[in-house]
Each structure stands twice: as C-alpha cells, then as structure tokens.
Amino acid sequence: MAGENKTAVGETRRRPWWRLSLTGWILVGLLAGGVLGYVRPDWGNAVFFLRDIFLNLIKSVIAPLVFSTLVVGIAGGGDLKKVGRMGVKALVYFEVVTTVALFIGLGVVNLTKPGVGVSLTATGGAAVQQIQQTQPQTLVQTLVHIFPASVVDAMVRGDVLQIVAFSVLFAMAVSAMGERGRPILRACESLSQIMFRFTGYVMLFAPVGVGAAMAHTVATQGLSVLKNLGLLIGSLYLALAVFVVVVFGAVILLARVPARKFFEAVREPAAIAFATTSSESALPKAMEAMERLGVPPRIVGFVIPTGYSFNLDGTTLYLAMASVFVAQAAEGSGVPHMGFGQQVVMMLTLMLTSKGVAGVPRSALVILLATLGTFLPNNIGPLGVAVIFGVDELMDMGRTCVNVVGNCLATVVVARWEGEFDDRRARAFGTPEEVALDLKEGEPAFAEAARLGD
Incomplete structure (x- = not known):
C-alpha cells in the first residue's frame, strides 16, 4: 500500500512540459501585461480594475489567516515563555538587518552618484502636497497604534500589526483556559486550513491580477522615465542585488538555511509582490510557503506580519538612497554639499523614523519627506520627492519584492534560532514526499498546493 501511495503521489506531481506552475503563469502574466501596457496604454489602464479585484481578494484572507495561525501556533504550543523570547529575537534580527540595508544603500548611492546633474523642478505638485499632509508616526x-481599540x-x-497584537493576547488566553479552550483551538485549526485552501483559489487569479498591474505600470510610466532617472533606478536595483547576495547570502550560511529550497518556496510570493508593489498581496502565500518549508505556525504567524512593520529591508535601503539622491541633486540649486558624516547622521535618523511607517499611505515617501525636511532647506524636500515620485512605482516593485523575501528569511532564521526548524520538511519541499507528509500531519491545504507543484 505504501508503494502504491507513493506512486500515486508521484503521478500527481508530474505535469506535461507545457503545463506551467503558478510561478510560470505569473511570469507569463507579467510579460503579457508589460506588452499590453506598452502597445496599447489605453487598454493597460482599462484593465487595472483586475489588479484591484485580486488585491481585495487577498486582503480578505489576511485577517482570518493571521489570527487563526497565531492562535493555533501559540495556544497549541503550550509554552508561553517562547512567545516573548521569539519576539525579542525577531526584533533584534530586524534591527540588525535593516541597519545593514541602510548602509549598503548609502554606499551604493555615493558610488554611483545618481543625483549629480539632476534638476529639481516642481513636478507632481498635487501628489507631493498630499504626502506633505501626512505625518509619520512617532515612536510613542x-x-x-499596535494595540487595537476594536479588533x-x-x-x-x-x-x-494590530491583528497580531490581539491574536497573541487571545492565544495566551485560550492557552490559559486549558481544556475549556480546546474547542476554540480546534476551530482555529480548521479556520487556518480553510483559509490556506481559500488562498489557493485566490492564487488562481494571480496571473491575471499581476498582469493587469504590470500593464497599468507600463502604460502610465512608459519607458521615457528610464532615460531621465535611469541611473537612480539602476542604482537601487544594484543595491538591492548586493543586499540580497551579500547580506541574505551571509544569513543563509550562518543560519544553515537550505538555500535552494528557500528560494523555491519564496519565488511565488516574491513575483506577486514585485508585480503588485504590495507586500500584503504576497502575505498569505508567503505564510503558506514558510509553513510548508518547515517553519512552525506560531513563528510564521508572528514574524511575517510583524516584519511588515519592522523589517522592511528593501524600503529601508531605498530610503537611504533616495535621501542622498535628493541631497546630491540639491547641490545644483546652491545647497551646500552634504558630507559623509552628515549622511551617517541622516541614516541614524532614518533608522528611527522608518519604524513609524505602519498604516501610513505612501509610507516610504512620507518618511523621506519628513527626513529631508530636517537636513535640507524646507523647499528642497518637496521638490526632491516630486522628482522621485514619477519613478517611485518602478522602484517600489524591487523594494517590495526584497521586503517579502526578507521577511520570509526572518522566519527561517528565528525558527533555526529557536531550534524548531523542521529540516525534514525542508528536504521534502517540492518533492512527491511532501504530499504524503502533509496528509499524514493533517494539512490537506498544503498537500493540495504540493500536489499542484505551486
């Protein structure tokens, strides 16, 4: 029987060469959307509503998925001391990695000097005025903000972030109730599996959603922006590549992360984040992928959502580069040269202000504008943001993708740090054995995803 089951599982995993995985279809959607937006910009703008439908479907998953995953992971684990220890480790990791991201961005922008010779002209005034009216949150x-008045x-x-805070406290209460809390725990276990299955259904629409997003981006941005601010865009992607290879590479080696399996697991969330410029759109798939990779649910449910506020590696790197870019461009308007020492002080300021981005629309630009107002004359900051605003979406794609990959990596690091990473699951990821393992452990939604090769 065991041999028959293994054969059956193997057969379900095989697909004809022409049948693409979800990642393949997402890439097809990206390419098709880009071509459509370039050839017929009016059509590219017309299909943008499909992207909104996809994002709305994804957002409907987030709250019940995060809630149920955290309750099951924490209340089902039994040891509440682990929650506090895990939180401290996650925050320490977040701070170290985002600090490194700041200084990599600082190094690359000083090497390539994309702001030299750029004219600060008053464009995009209405958008900048809207950003100016939004203030970043203070630490207090x-x-x-973390604690909701109403869940x-x-x-x-x-x-x-508020859902995470409520879920952790709720899970602690469920655990404290003992046997009387078991019905709630079982209900959350079922809800978690249902939401992962629901995510699978929503992901079937992902190629259409990301294609529409790409079509709109190309239709509205065009290719002319590459001529004007191509060096800034190229410098950002160079810095992101250096960060991924050097920093993520070092973390993978130090934490003994199975690199090939990890990148296989994050390819779909990363592609979705890149196309939609939305970390939220990738959250359900990222959580599913990390659990399938061998990270315990309580770590996935805590680290990934929390990282969306405190571990924005790509955004932090972008802020470092964008702020110095504006300072470089401002020299053409008679503003004194900003020395490296002052740039370091500005980076330290960004380390603090970038933690207040949770729940702020256009958070990166809001933080950038607030920081520039501290270090440059008042009229320079809005002009600099106006210049960047025109290409912000193209840069947002890369930084959002890195944000998602960084948060996924953080879950594996914390799991390894806690001694709870399941190497057996990691080895089985993407193989026929994963389906049998998922079914044996009562994870039908994961088994279905593994069976489809997604």
Whole structure:
C-alpha cells in the first residue's frame, strides 16, 4: 500500500512540459501585461480594475489567516515563555538587518552618484502636497497604534500589526483556559486550513491580477522615465542585488538555511509582490510557503506580519538612497554639499523614523519627506520627492519584492534560532514526499498546493 501511495503521489506531481506552475503563469502574466501596457496604454489602464479585484481578494484572507495561525501556533504550543523570547529575537534580527540595508544603500548611492546633474523642478505638485499632509508616526504613536481599540475595526482596515497584537493576547488566553479552550483551538485549526485552501483559489487569479498591474505600470510610466532617472533606478536595483547576495547570502550560511529550497518556496510570493508593489498581496502565500518549508505556525504567524512593520529591508535601503539622491541633486540649486558624516547622521535618523511607517499611505515617501525636511532647506524636500515620485512605482516593485523575501528569511532564521526548524520538511519541499507528509500531519491545504507543484 505504501508503494502504491507513493506512486500515486508521484503521478500527481508530474505535469506535461507545457503545463506551467503558478510561478510560470505569473511570469507569463507579467510579460503579457508589460506588452499590453506598452502597445496599447489605453487598454493597460482599462484593465487595472483586475489588479484591484485580486488585491481585495487577498486582503480578505489576511485577517482570518493571521489570527487563526497565531492562535493555533501559540495556544497549541503550550509554552508561553517562547512567545516573548521569539519576539525579542525577531526584533533584534530586524534591527540588525535593516541597519545593514541602510548602509549598503548609502554606499551604493555615493558610488554611483545618481543625483549629480539632476534638476529639481516642481513636478507632481498635487501628489507631493498630499504626502506633505501626512505625518509619520512617532515612536510613542507607533507603540499605541499596535494595540487595537476594536479588533473588528483592525480586521476591517487590514491593520496587520494590530491583528497580531490581539491574536497573541487571545492565544495566551485560550492557552490559559486549558481544556475549556480546546474547542476554540480546534476551530482555529480548521479556520487556518480553510483559509490556506481559500488562498489557493485566490492564487488562481494571480496571473491575471499581476498582469493587469504590470500593464497599468507600463502604460502610465512608459519607458521615457528610464532615460531621465535611469541611473537612480539602476542604482537601487544594484543595491538591492548586493543586499540580497551579500547580506541574505551571509544569513543563509550562518543560519544553515537550505538555500535552494528557500528560494523555491519564496519565488511565488516574491513575483506577486514585485508585480503588485504590495507586500500584503504576497502575505498569505508567503505564510503558506514558510509553513510548508518547515517553519512552525506560531513563528510564521508572528514574524511575517510583524516584519511588515519592522523589517522592511528593501524600503529601508531605498530610503537611504533616495535621501542622498535628493541631497546630491540639491547641490545644483546652491545647497551646500552634504558630507559623509552628515549622511551617517541622516541614516541614524532614518533608522528611527522608518519604524513609524505602519498604516501610513505612501509610507516610504512620507518618511523621506519628513527626513529631508530636517537636513535640507524646507523647499528642497518637496521638490526632491516630486522628482522621485514619477519613478517611485518602478522602484517600489524591487523594494517590495526584497521586503517579502526578507521577511520570509526572518522566519527561517528565528525558527533555526529557536531550534524548531523542521529540516525534514525542508528536504521534502517540492518533492512527491511532501504530499504524503502533509496528509499524514493533517494539512490537506498544503498537500493540495504540493500536489499542484505551486
């Protein structure tokens, strides 16, 4: 029987050469959307509503998925001391990695000098005025913001950080109730599996959603922006590549992360994040992928959502580069040269202000504008942001992708740090054995994803 089961599982995993995986279809959607947006910009703009439908479907998954995963992981684990220890380790890791990201961005922008010779002209004024009206949160405001006055309101708004805070406290209460809390725990286990299966259904629409997003981006941005600010865009992607290879590479080696399996697991969330410029759109798939890779649910449910506020590696690197870019461009308007020492002080300021991005629309530009106002004359900051605004979406694609990959890596690091990473699951990821393992452990949604090769 065991041999028959293994054969059956193997057969379900085989697909004809022409049948693409979800990642393949997402790449097809990206390419088709780009071509459509370039050839027929009006059509590219017309199909943008499909991207919104996809994002709305994804957002509907986030609250119940994060809630159920955290409750099952924490209340089902039994040891509440692990929660605090895990939180401290995650925050330490977040701070170290984002600090390194800042200084890599600082190094690359000083090497390539993309702002030299760029004219700061008043374009995109309406958008910049809207950004100016939004203020980044202070540290105290961020701390207060973590705890929701109403969990229903937090779920309606999709405030991930507040959902995490409520879920952790709720899970602790369920655990403290002992046997009387078991029905709630079992209900959350079922809800978690249902939401992962629901995510699988939503992902079938992903190629259409990301294709529409890419079509709109190309239709609205065109290729002319590459001529004007191509060096800035290229410098950012160079810095992101250096960060991924050097920093993520070092972390993978130090934490003994199975690199090939890890990148196989994150390819779909990363592609979705890149196309939609939305970390939220990749969250459900990222959580599913990390659990399938061998990270315990409680670590996945805590680290990934929390990282969306405190571990924005790509965004942090972008802020470092964008701020110095504006300072370089400002020299053409008579502003004194900003020395390296002052740039370092600006990086230290960004380390603090970038933690207040949770729940702020256009958060990166808001933080950038606030920081520039501290180090440059008042009229320079808005002009600099106006210049960057025109190409921000193209840069947002790369930084959002790195944000998602960084948060996925953080879950593996914390799991390894806690001694709870399941190497057996990691070895089985993407193989016929994964289906049998998922079914044996009562994970039908994961088994279905593994069977389809997604």
